[in-house]
Amino acid sequence: MLVTFQSTATPDVVMLRNLAQYLLGLIGKRLDARGVIAHDELPHMIARLETAISGEARAETALETLHTVRGEHRYDMNEDRGGVAHRAWPLLDMMREAQKRDADIIWGL
Secondary structure: OEEEEEEOOEEEEEEEHHHHHHHHHHOOOOOOOEEEEOOOOHHHHHHHHHHHHHHHHHHHHHHHHHHOOOOOOOOOOOOOOOOHHHHHHHHHHHHHHHHHOOOOEEEEO
16 A cells, blocks of 8 residues: 655655564654654654655664675665664655745645
8 A cells, every 4th residue: 555645845645564663663652544744843854854865874884794704795875775764764754845945744545
């Protein structure tokens, strides 16, 4: 199932339900049939999502260091792992633009 995030500040962002549920959970929201991130909530929500993204990046770097053995193939930083950082950018960009324009973000299933 797909979830569509909408704002008057940006084009729609569409993602799978499980990803939307996970990202909303990171910022302290629940995925209900309909929901809203009010413009006055955006600074706090953006900070929470950015913290989660940077935390994941640090964890991946630490795990890579632990698993790298001399002479083995190292992870190419340009290779796409499809982590939270990569998947969260469309919503994070929407949130940043909505904040600039004092716009709310709504979603529906």
